[in-house]
Amino acid sequence: MREFRYEKATDPAGAVATLTAAPEGAYLGGGTNLVDLMRLGVATPDVLVDVRQLTSTEVEDLPDGGLRIGAAVPNADLAAEPRVRERFPLLAQALLAGASGQLRNRATTGGNLLQRTRCTYFTDVTMPCNKRAPGSGCGAVAGYHRNLAVLGATNRGGDDGHTCIATHPSDMAVALRALDATVRVLGAEGERAVPIGELHRLPGEDPSRDTTLAHGELITAIDVPALPWATRSRYRKVRDRASYAFALVSVAAAMDLRGTGPDAVVADVRIALGGVAHVPWRATVAEDALRGGPATEEAFAAAVAAELAAADPLPENAFKLPMATNLVTRTLLQISGEARA
Amino acid sequence: MDTQITLRVDGADRPLTVDTRTSLLDAMRERLGATSAKKGCDHGQCGACTVLLDGRRVNSCLVLAVTAQGQEVTTSDGLAVDGQPHALHEAFVDHDAYQCGYCTPGQITSAAGVVAEARAGWPSAVTEDLVGDQVDLTDDEIRERMSGNLCRCAAYANIVPAVAEYATEQGVRA
Numbered sequence: 001m002r003e004f005r006y007e008k009a010t011d012p013a014g015a016v017a018t019l020t021a022a023p024e025g026a027y028l029g030g031g032t033n034l035v036d037l038m039r040l041g042v043a044t045p046d047v048l049v050d051v052r053q054l055t056s057t058e059v060e061d062l063p064d065g066g067l068r069i070g071a072a073v074p075n076a077d078l079a080a081e082p083r084v085r086e087r088f089p090l091l092a093q094a095l096l097a098g099a100s101g102q103l104r105n106r107a108t109t110g111g112n113l114l115q116r117t118r119c120t121y122f123t124d125v126t127m128p129c130n131k132r133a134p135g136s137g138c139g140a141v142a143g144y145h146r147n148l149a150v151l152g153a154t155n156r157g158g159d160d161g162h163t164c165i166a167t168h169p170s171d172m173a174v175a176l177r178a179l180d181a182t183v184r185v186l187g188a189e190g191e192r193a194v195p196i197g198e199l200h201r202l203p204g205e206d207p208s209r210d211t212t213l214a215h216g217e218l219i220t221a222i223d224v225p226a227l228p229w230a231t232r233s234r235y236r237k238v239r240d241r242a243s244y245a246f247a248l249v250s251v252a253a254a255m256d257l258r259g260t261g262p263d264a265v266v267a268d269v270r271i272a273l274g275g276v277a278h279v280p281w282r283a284t285v286a287e288d289a290l291r292g293g294p295a296t297e298e299a300f301a302a303a304v305a306a307e308l309a310a311a312d313p314l315p316e317n318a319f320k321l322p323m324a325t326n327l328v329t330r331t332l333l334q335i336s337g338e339a340r341a
Numbered sequence: 342m343d344t345q346i347t348l349r350v351d352g353a354d355r356p357l358t359v360d361t362r363t364s365l366l367d368a369m370r371e372r373l374g375a376t377s378a379k380k381g382c383d384h385g386q387c388g389a390c391t392v393l394l395d396g397r398r399v400n401s402c403l404v405l406a407v408t409a410q411g412q413e414v415t416t417s418d419g420l421a422v423d424g425q426p427h428a429l430h431e432a433f434v435d436h437d438a439y440q441c442g443y444c445t446p447g448q449i450t451s452a453a454g455v456v457a458e459a460r461a462g463w464p465s466a467v468t469e470d471l472v473g474d475q476v477d478l479t480d481d482e483i484r485e486r487m488s489g490n491l492c493r494c495a496a497y498a499n500i501v502p503a504v505a506e507y508a509t510e511q512g513v514r515a
Contacts, residue, residue: 003342006361006407028408035364035403036384048361050408076397080463085472096466100489101454103385105397106404243466243488 002044012186012218015049020188020216022047027218029111030074032103037116041125042132052108055220059083065226071110071219075172076101078109088224090233090252094175097237100244110219113173113183113199116210117166117278118246120144130164131207138163146316147248151277154203155312164207165314167275168200169246174274175235177282178252181224187217196222200279207278229256229268232339236331237274238323247275249324253331257295257339264340266290266299271307271328276320283307286328295336300329346410350375351419359406365414366390368406377416377446381491388490391447391454392416398454400489417446420453429453429507438503440494448490452504455486459513477515478508 004025009015019025025047028034037043056070059081067083078084079095099107121127121139128137140148141158145165153165176196183194199211213219233254239245251273258267269290271283286307293299304325311321347356348368355373366383369375369392378401381389385400392401393415401414420427429449432438439445459476467485468476476482483504484497492500508514 001362004361005342006344006405028405031405031408032385032400032403035405038362039383048405052408076458076463080458080461082472082474085464089471092464092471093466096464096468100388101458101486102388102391102398102400102451102489103403105454106394106399243485 001038004045005047008050009054012054012220015051015054016186016188016216016218019049027051029108030106032107033115040123042123067224069109069222071221073109074105075107075112076104088230090235091175093235094171094252097235098171109222112170115169118169119166130161131166134208135161140165145314148317149277150311150313150317150320151281152202162205164203166278168279171274174250174272174280175252177280178270178272179224181222183219184221185217186220187214203278230254232335234331234335236327238327249276249320249327250274251328251331255335257336260340264295266293266295297333300332301325304328344407346407348409350414351416361407363406364402365404365406365409366401377418379443379446388451389444389447391451393450398451417449428510432503432506436499436503438496438499440496444492448500451487451490456508456511456513476513478513
């Protein structure tokens, strides 16, 4: 591990100033991902600015019925927060589906959004990886990729400097994407609000950048706007073992039905997918296809198929397409069944 | 880069100088002779290094020692009071909940955390009533909540009943 200077800032603005002046430095939140990446030689900061307890550890009510989550709220506390469990069950379920009890106790809300991919080529410094070592190629395309992206990836065969089929590993971020959360950020120029759909980025021409944040910008809070019908929402995750594993495919979904019984119509719907892309993937094509239409198994499956028409799977991860179709369809059936009951 | 810190481990203040790169786990084991927490994977995947940090279970391999200043670190050793085994120690002995024993201190501190979390009403991924405030630590709940602790001997068949016994004593298992 590279030697580093440890700094503990006294306020967020001080932390931003310190890190802005240290181009190779990094913020330290819970450290559950960063410390590991440093040990692996993947992350090599020369300064660590400890922000784990610097931003708010509170969950506050917003006037519209939404919630403002301090960036330092541990994942475990957020999952246990009664207002999250009541108003946004998909968010509590997503948090509880992630990591282990020990990690959730330590990991922060802000840090969870900024965790890096668990692609095995990214975490192994002896392997080529355009994300870790831009221009070195992508070992995953012709190698082990059953856990990697089927949507929005840059795949030019693996030998060029841009190919990246990494997935974003967060469960929480998938739920926040479905909820249209806003990420509040403090930088050297002051505060700004970033819609979560604009926080993470597709690999494009620069897979080394996971997010649109500038160096030194600090996440201070996440705002979740009110969504009354999110009380009927779900997060479901398919993985290789029953607990403590990253998603092969996951879905965060909420649905508002108009009418009852078999004639019920989808008034509105939110669907986001995890484990399928470089970002938490908002399934807008599927949402548009469903809105105003029947709440039937056929309609749900057709909507997911429309979303996945843009997919570009590889031999070892093509199974994710039927898996996603089945998972989303079952989850929407479950939600609509509860809504009709 | 060396830094002077004081760690509070199992009730004793322990001043020491550490390189900032040192994990809490290595500081305890290599510098303070506090070897209760074990190093398994050193990546936060196995749970052998689990300690309670201000009463909350964490992976001590992923905690930098410099960040643990001013916090109370409790290892499995520290759960004993006046040299007497903790109820979880007794339960693990009674149920033969270990084979090689390497993962056991982490299992025990993690189980202490699980029961504290259940007492606080925290749900898990297998809790059916997400908004309920009472947690019943069924076998399924124990398996889910203990999933961050691996046992390569696969002593789970006895670990679950050991944790269940303690959960019953603590009123979080019907």
